[in-house]
Amino acid sequence: MSAGVMTAERTGTGRAQDAASSPLPELVVTDPATGAVIGSLPQCGPADVPAILETAGAGRELSRALSRHRRAEILDETARLLRERAERFAETIVAEAGKTIRQARKEVARAANTIALSAAEARRGGGEVIPFDAFAGAEDRRGWFTREPLGIILAITPYNDALNLVAHKIGPAIAGGNSVILKPAQQTPYSARMLTELLRECGLPEASITVVHGDRELTQALVAAREVRMVSFTGGFRTGEAISRSAGIKKLAMELGGNAPVLVFADADVDAAVDACVSGAFWAAGQNCIGTQRILVHRSIAERFTEDFVARTRRLVTGDPRSETSDVGPMISPEAAARAAATVASARRAGATVHCGGEAEGPFMPPTVLTGVPEGHELCTEEVFAPVVIIDVFDAYEEAIAAANALDYALHAALFTGSLDIALRASAEIEAGGVMINDSSDFRIDAMPFGGAKHGSMGREGVRFAYEEMTQPKVVCLR
Known part of the structure; x- marks a missing residue:
């Protein structure tokens, strides 16, 4: 004690x-x-x-x-x-x-x-x-x-x-x-x-x-x-x-709670986006209501982004939370970790690819990255509240905004772009309590207004x- x-x-x-x-x-x-x-x-x-x-x-x-x-x-x-x-x-x-x-x-x-x-x-x-x-x-x-x-x-x-x-x-x-x-x-x-x-x-x-x-x-x-x-x-x-x-x-x-969408446009700084999204996804073992969960990447940079994101995720250390070298500690209980693993297994059975993680060991769930999760799966529609991220692709701006706004609730969203026009337009059109530009969806200071949008x-x-x-x-x- x-x-x-x-x-x-x-x-x-x-x-x-x-x-x-x-x-x-x-x-x-x-x-x-x-x-x-x-x-x-x-x-x-x-x-x-x-x-x-x-x-x-x-x-x-x-x-x-x-x-x-x-x-x-x-x-x-x-x-x-x-x-x-x-x-x-x-x-x-x-x-x-x-x-x-x-x-x-x-x-x-x-x-x-x-x-x-x-x-x-x-x-x-x-x-x-x-x-x-x-x-x-x-x-x-x-x-x-x-x-x-x-x-x-x-x-x-x-x-x-x-x-x-x-x-x-x-x-x-x-x-x-x-x-x-x-x-x-x-x-x-x-x-x-x-x-x-x-x-x-x-x-x-x-x-x-x-x-x-x-x-x-x-x-x-x-x-x-x-x-x-x-x-x-x-x-x-x-x-x-x-x-x-x-x-x-x-x-x-x-x-x-929410299921934070993150949009990575073609002109984004990929390295910065990867670093920010890895941090935003796996902080507090993913038990974060504004944590990064759905990453939507423009098709032209999707392969590079995914490879870099998975490689960066694999370097995270899951283990004893008292250790100064641990990046990801346990989830709140073995039952919570087992539920997260079951959700990942369900997505895998539905055709998704699990690039890393996915299996729970007691309360520990290593950082998990999936692609190809079918539209409508709970990883796309619900808050997983676990160290689990899905990466999907989009071709057009309108497609990305529609996907970001598809859910009936939202706390934070994020987007990465080098274009001020895209940043301002998307921040106006995304329905969320906050839109973080060139930053993780989980960025928050304690003086800013914080809450949800829609339902x-x-x-x-x-x-x-x-x-x-x-x-x-x-x-x-x-x-």
């Missing part, structure tokens, strides 16, 4: 988890790479929801009473200590999520930046003056609007960015003066608990964040609670649909934009 995990377990139990009173089995957390148990935590059930809401209600009043200066001060100090203790947090991410240690360090650095951006938003996002006298009949009025907290926000986070996606929800929520009920992924609770404890250490009232662990029944009960004013969810489409059906009248912000698109993350989702305007007018 890593030092970071030990710290989270020792200090978290009895504070963030004091709402758990039901005789439920403990949540057992295991290391994805080894299967070793790294800790266990009490769980909540529907019977605990009234106590959870009571605590969060008290936290709502405490959070609202904090001045903007104090919220910013708490967040700034949290960001500072997160950078200071970065290695302990990185070790915890490796232990429970299976990211390689180098990737985990980058995630910690991003999380610290997310919290610091939240501090800046607490100071900046106070509202605006309203020019009442710009309208006839209102010349004798002056006023403004403020941004007020919503109240209790339910934040539900996934395992693939166990720390930074928690920061993206609780940072803006705190900046806005809200209280949070945080339900982290069952596989990765410790990173979230460590961040919560750090915020408390820096002065956040204890009741301002209530961390809970439990199954679908707990989630459904919390989602349906009238006291919850907003649900911020990152996860799968089916769960997102279930949340929307049971939430009632409240705000919803959802990031539901399932609800709200935006990115600190400023999440802050606005988590607050509401109040108009004050003086006559």
Whole structure:
């Protein structure tokens, strides 16, 4: 057990988890790479929801009473200590999520930046003056609007960015003066608990964040609670649909995944495109909602691109995530790796060619590249959430855009070209939440708006934009 995990377990139990009173089995957390148990935590059930809401209600009043200066001060100090203790947090991410240690360090650095951006938003996002006298009949009025907290926000986070996606929800929520009920992924609770404890250490009232662990029944009960004013969810489409059906009248912000298309045009810098796409495809063992999955390459350069991409992929080291030399760690579980391998096998049976990878060994799935995947196969239409990439070809610009837009949902897309005209035209015509030009589809900074397009698109993350989702305007007018 890593030092970071030990710290989270020792200090978290009895504070963030004091709402758990039901005789439920403990949540057992295991290391994805080894299967070793790294800790266990009490769980909540529907019977605990009234106590959870009571605590969060008290936290709502405490959070609202904090001045903007104090919220910013708490967040700034949290960001500072997160950078200071970065290695302990990185070790915890490796232990429970299976990211390689180098990737985990980058995630910690991003999380610290997310919290610091939240501090800046607490100071900046106070509202605006309203020019009442710009309208006839209102010349004798002056006023403004403020941004007020919503109240209790339910934040539900996934395992693939166990720390930074928690920061993206609780940072803006705190900046806005809200209280949070945080339900982290069952596989990765410790990173979230460590961040919560750090915020408390820096002065956040204890009741301002209530961390809970439990199954679908707990989630459904919390989602349906009238006291919850907003649900911020990152996860799968089916769960997102279930949340929307049971939430009632409240705000919803959802990031539901995608199948990122990457277009490589004939005039692209092939070497740069290969390097960027390999990185974008296999970061976090492919468990990345904006990771590169579908690469569409102009026929004139397809052979060279594919050969170079496969050769570059073969050089990646799959193995112990604690090793400084590993590029790809385990998937979150052996079952997840087995599902990915089964999907690849299905494509192979349908006529696809597997150039490398394709077979799972326990939780490890080596980087996998396929060509010739039949149109309509799930690798073309669904988010695989695994280190699996398909390469296809196109002949005409219109064909590439149509393929990019073929799915009913989209987060990010990317394109590679040396033509400014193509770049601007394609970025306008591709239907996605973001279009990265001459960069990987998984490029993201924590200040930019982030979310989906088309089906399932609800709200935006990115600190400023999440802050606005988590607050509401109040108009004050003086006559």
